[in-house]
Amino acid sequence: xxxxxxxxxxxxxxxxxxxxxxxxxxxxxxxxxxxxxxxxxxxxxxxxxxxxxxxxxxxxxxxxxxxxxxxxxxxxxxxxxxxxxxxxxxxxxxxxxxxxxxxxxxxxxxxxxxxxxxxxxxxxxxxxxxxxxxxxxxxxxxxxxxxxxxxxxxxxxxxxxxxxxxxxxxxxxxxxxxxxxxxxxxxxxxxxxxxxxxxxxxxxxxxxxxxxxxxxxxxxxxxxxxxxxxxxxxxxxxxxxxxxxxxxxxxxxxxxxxxxxxxxxxxxxxxxxxxxxxxxxxxxxxxxxxxxxxxxxxxxxxxxxxxxxxxxxxxxxxxxxxxxxxxxxxxxxxxxxxxxxxxxxxxxxxxxxxxxxxxxxxxxxxxxxxxxxxxxxxxxxxxxxxxxxxxxxxxxxxxxxxxxxxxxxxxxxxxxxxxxx
Amino acid sequence: xxxxxxxxxxxxxxxxxxxxxxxxxxxxxxxxxxxxxxxxxxxxxxxxxxxxxxxxxxxxxxxxxxxxxxxxxxxxxxxxxxxxxxxxxxxxxxxxxxxxxxxxxxxxxxxxxxxxxxxxxxxxxxxxxxxxxxxxxxxxxxxxxxxxxxxxxxxxxxxxx
Numbered sequence: 217x218x219x220x221x222x223x224x225x226x227x228x229x230x231x232x233x234x235x236x237x238x239x240x241x242x243x244x245x246x247x248x249x250x251x252x253x254x255x256x257x258x259x260x261x262x263x264x265x266x267x268x269x270x271x272x273x274x275x276x277x278x279x280x281x282x283x284x285x286x287x288x289x290x291x292x293x294x295x296x297x298x299x300x301x302x303x304x305x306x307x308x309x310x311x312x313x314x315x316x317x318x319x320x321x322x323x324x325x326x327x328x329x330x331x332x333x334x335x336x337x338x339x340x341x342x343x344x345x346x347x348x349x350x351x352x353x354x355x356x357x358x359x360x361x362x363x364x365x366x367x368x369x370x371x372x373x374x375x376x377x378x379x380x381x382x383x384x385x386x387x388x389x390x391x392x393x394x395x396x397x398x399x400x401x402x403x404x405x406x407x408x409x410x411x412x413x414x415x416x417x418x419x420x421x422x423x424x425x426x427x428x429x430x431x432x433x434x435x436x437x438x439x440x441x442x443x444x445x446x447x448x449x450x451x452x453x454x455x456x457x458x459x460x461x462x463x464x465x466x467x468x469x470x471x472x473x474x475x476x477x478x479x480x481x482x483x484x485x486x487x488x489x490x491x492x493x494x495x496x497x498x499x500x501x502x503x504x505x506x507x508x509x510x511x512x513x514x515x516x517x518x519x520x521x522x523x524x525x526x527x528x529x530x531x532x533x534x535x536x537x538x539x540x541x542x543x544x545x546x547x548x549x550x551x552x553x554x555x556x557x558x559x560x561x562x563x564x565x566x567x568x569x570x571x572x573x574x575x576x577x578x579x580x581x582x583x584x585x586x587x588x589x590x591x592x593x594x595x596x597x598x599x600x601x602x603x604x605x606x607x608x609x610x611x612x613x614x615x616x617x618x619x620x621x622x623x624x625x626x627x628x629x630x631x632x633x634x635x636x637x
Numbered sequence: 638x639x640x641x642x643x644x645x646x647x648x649x650x651x652x653x654x655x656x657x658x659x660x661x662x663x664x665x666x667x668x669x670x671x672x673x674x675x676x677x678x679x680x681x682x683x684x685x686x687x688x689x690x691x692x693x694x695x696x697x698x699x700x701x702x703x704x705x706x707x708x709x710x711x712x713x714x715x716x717x718x719x720x721x722x723x724x725x726x727x728x729x730x731x732x733x734x735x736x737x738x739x740x741x742x743x744x745x746x747x748x749x750x751x752x753x754x755x756x757x758x759x760x761x762x763x764x765x766x767x768x769x770x771x772x773x774x775x776x777x778x779x780x781x782x783x784x785x786x787x788x789x790x791x792x793x794x795x796x797x798x
Contacts, residue, residue, distance in 0.1 A: 288770075297788070299788075456745075458693055460746050461750075474719060569726075571669060580696065582715070584697070586701055594701070597699040599697035607746060
């Protein structure tokens with residue numbers, strides 16, 4: 217039951233907002249304005265919750281007094297599944313956790329297991345990983361921009377963003393045969409040798425992206441409607457955000473220069489020259505600016521990768537872990553045996569645990585992998601950025617109108633696969 | 638006494654100095670300091686690490702089930718210090734029905750992470766503001782991430798429920 221006095225909600229009291237009314241609308245209690253309060257269910261099916269997220273809103277007219285998000289509608293037990301699969305079989309599962317930034321997940325898992333194994337990855341594979349992960353970042357930000365804009369009403373931006381994203385997905389298909397669930401970054405390197413003509417395709421893509429990002433900025437950055445809908449909206453104190461577990465562009469838009477690519481570089485990021493954009497306004501507009509700038513910096517990194525891509529192997533030299541060359545497998549006995557052992561038994565990973573952190577488009581993505589010496593992981597915990605970011609929902613949505621809550625939630629850029637796993 | 642490899646680490650040394658009986662084990666696990674702590678002392682140690690050692694962020698909190706070993710559960714706290722750019726891990730070992738104090742009042746981000754550990758492992762966190770199931774439906778029976786919980790659940794089909 218809701219209490220009579222309308223205290224401004226805090227994260228601590230989120231459980232008190234309960235409803236036994238199956239219709240989801242319940243008029244109880246008095247509001248400060250004297251009208252009656254309503255509980256509205258922004259149900260799991262909703263175009264603007266970016267997935268199956270349920271938010272219980274306690275409303276005074278159109279102002280949200282309290283918001284309680286409920287998750288778990290997309291929980292598919294990926295972490296449990298990881299425990300019965302071989303280490304290499306977990307890679308396709310990781311694609312599906314954050315389904316808009318597939319290669320980031322692949323990379324984090326691969327890096328974690330490679331640390332446990334003590335594998336050295338050749339330079340070419342590392343640079344290729346960086347290039348593909350940055351393209352993934354651009355693709356993810358394009359989806360964010362498109363869906364965020366269409367939530368607020370700017371429909372054309374949605375079409376334009378997906379048009380560019382289509383080009384990026386074509387490049388992914390060229391590399392791995394898959395548009396989205398590529399599983400291209402595997403333990404030990406890449407899945408396949410980079411295809412002929414990849415350099416030209418990615419070069420054309422960067423030219424196109426530079427023009428496209430300018431186009432989006434032209435449509436939105438100085439647009440008075442956009443500015444009115446996003447400036448001053450979605451503010452949450454930086455200290456509260458850090459305490460609640462927010463990471464990524466939301467912290468950068470509040471002035472904190474934190475980025476795992478710079479703080480704990482992985483996969484040769486220290487060899488690339490790029491900036492980490494920050495703003496201080498800490499509202500939806502600032503987060504928009506940060507992500508637009510991040511897209512530009514990602515294009516910059518991709519260009520550096522194109523210019524300086526080293527030659528060399530695309531897989532580590534570890535015959536017991538990495539699958540041998542297909543042709544060799546068909547003609548040489550040793551390769552055949554390795555192939556057979558790896559595919560049927562898998563490879564054993566030494567006992568230990570590792571926590572690998574990368575900067576995914578949504579924030580800090582971490583994989584905590586525990587190994588018990590067998591060829592199945594003992595535990596894979598995915599510290600996903602959207603789970604932490606969504607925890608701030610209750611505090612961010614307090615006291616703002618519903619329309620602003622849509623902007624604010626869009627600026628969090630969460631993906632339910634990430635949240636629920 | 639802290640082992641040789643860890644005694645040089647300032648964070649480990651500081652924690653050991655403040656709470657000598659609480660630190661059961663200490664090791665550098667794959668590049669990160671990992672301290673195994675007595676469960677009763679988790680909140681004072683977390684408070685100390687947050688206020689004095691500068692670990693403003695709780696990156697994540699999770700459980701590991703080592704069934705049939707006893708104590709069966711491990712709760713792992715992943716801490717991150719932004720100002721010192723370091724990460725450490727705290728590990729707590731719990732028996733099957735042993736409860737542990739919630740660290741919600743130290744870092745608010747523990748809220749959903751502890752709910753997840755309760756939901757999927759069955760570990761009870763005392764003084765948590767709302768320890769409900771978070772991933773599974775509210776009326777679910779059992780804790781899916783336990784090792785003795787079958788991979789495909791107990792029921793073959795929910796079709797005729």
